[in-house]
Amino acid sequence: MVITLDGPAGSGKSTVAKVIAKKLSLNQIDSGAMYRSYTHLCLSFAKEQKMKIKDVIDSKNFKDYLAKQKLVIEFHSGRQIIHLNGKDMEQFIRQPEITENIKFVADARFVREMVNEQIGVLAKDYSIIADGRDMGTVVFPNADFKFFLTASLEVRASRRLEEFKRINPEFTIDQVMREIEKRDHDDENREFGQLKPAQNAIFVDTTNLDLNGVVNVIINIIQNKR
Ligand code: C5P
Numbered sequence: 001m002v003i004t005l006d007g008p009a010g011s012g013k014s015t016v017a018k019v020i021a022k023k024l025s026l027n028q029i030d031s032g033a034m035y036r037s038y039t040h041l042c043l044s045f046a047k048e049q050k051m052k053i054k055d056v057i058d059s060k061n062f063k064d065y066l067a068k069q070k071l072v073i074e075f076h077s078g079r080q081i082i083h084l085n086g087k088d089m090e091q092f093i094r095q096p097e098i099t100e101n102i103k104f105v106a107d108a109r110f111v112r113e114m115v116n117e118q119i120g121v122l123a124k125d126y127s128i129i130a131d132g133r134d135m136g137t138v139v140f141p142n143a144d145f146k147f148f149l150t151a152s153l154e155v156r157a158s159r160r161l162e163e164f165k166r167i168n169p170e171f172t173i174d175q176v177m178r179e180i181e182k183r184d185h186d187d188e189n190r191e192f193g194q195l196k197p198a199q200n201a202i203f204v205d206t207t208n209l210d211l212n213g214v215v216n217v218i219i220n221i222i223q224n225k226r
Contacts, residue, residue: 001026001127002142003222004135007149008195009183010156012206012214013131016149018079019215021129024222027075029122031132031139034073034115036093037082039105041069043097054104063110073118075126096167099179103186112193133187136198145222148197149214151206156180 003026005013014030021028039053045065046053056062072083082089092098105111116139119130123140130139136146151159157176164171187195197203202221206214 001144002123002140003129003145003147004140004143004198004201005129005131005147005149005218006133006136006195006197006201007131007147008156008187009180010160011149011151012159012211013149015211016206016214016218017129017131019211020218021078023215023219024129025078025127026129027078027122027126028080029073029119029128029130029135030080031115031119031130031135033080033082033089033093034118035102035106035111036098037071037084037089038066038111038115039098039102040089040092041066041071041084042105043101053101057104057108057111073122094163096164099183103183103190106186106193107190109192116193133195134193136201137196138193141198145225146198146201147218147221148201148203149206150203153177153180155207 001024003020005017007013014028014032017028017030020026042053042057042062045062046056049056049061070083070085074081074083082093119139122128123130132139136143136148140146154173154177157173157180160180161171161173161176164176184195204214204217209217
């Protein structure tokens with residue numbers, strides 16, 4: 001069983017995927033967390049080399065460095081855990097510095113191929129719900145169910161504001177809206193794996209729905225079609 005959940009930042013994908021994974025006994029693949037982990041690695045390497053991330057991403061030295069790192073993805077009761085050289089990545093990958101630099105890493109074709117391959121290997125062994133930008137278009141064109149989550153920019157920004165405020169209480173809704181607009185633009189315009197709904201994706205507008213509402217809509221669709 002493969003369910004894909006694509007959509008723009010703040011549309012609720014990861015939160016919804018977590019709940020659905022639990023309810024349907026699936027494993028959740030959060031592909032954004034994987035791109036975030038590779039961005040963490042690329043930033044560490046760029047700092048070590050005293051260079052900019054955009055100048056190291058396609059270098060042979062960075063690819064050699066990556067080959068020596070152990071990025072392992074495991075599921076614990078359906079939740080994805082990413083370990084880098086034995087360390088849980090979660091606390092590192094939600095920092096603003098990662099989000100600001102993710103474009104360079106998510107645009108790199110070889111990184112996308114690595115992530116997609118890792119996800120493909122996991123899907124051979126597990127029933128999954130995978131969320132991201134290109135899960136239904138590139139990674140799982142034959143998924144059993146494909147959903148595309150949307151929400152107004154204002155609602156997406158207000159969902160993200162709480163997260164931002166935990167890092168810096170001074171953040172305003174306008175700043176978050178600008179950050180999301182920039183990310184939408186980057187995600188929709190990259191050469192490979194751009195954000196777009198799969199042709200046969202089911203749209204779910206989450207603007208006026210709470211978490212339970214979105215989960216119920218999706219689960220009803222799955223159960224009715226099965
Ligand atoms: O979903 P999340 O906000 O954690 O994703 C972080 C970033 O990773 C996105 O803005 C996007 O640039 C990139 N990404 C991607 N393809 C995916 C998932 C995430 O390019 N399938």
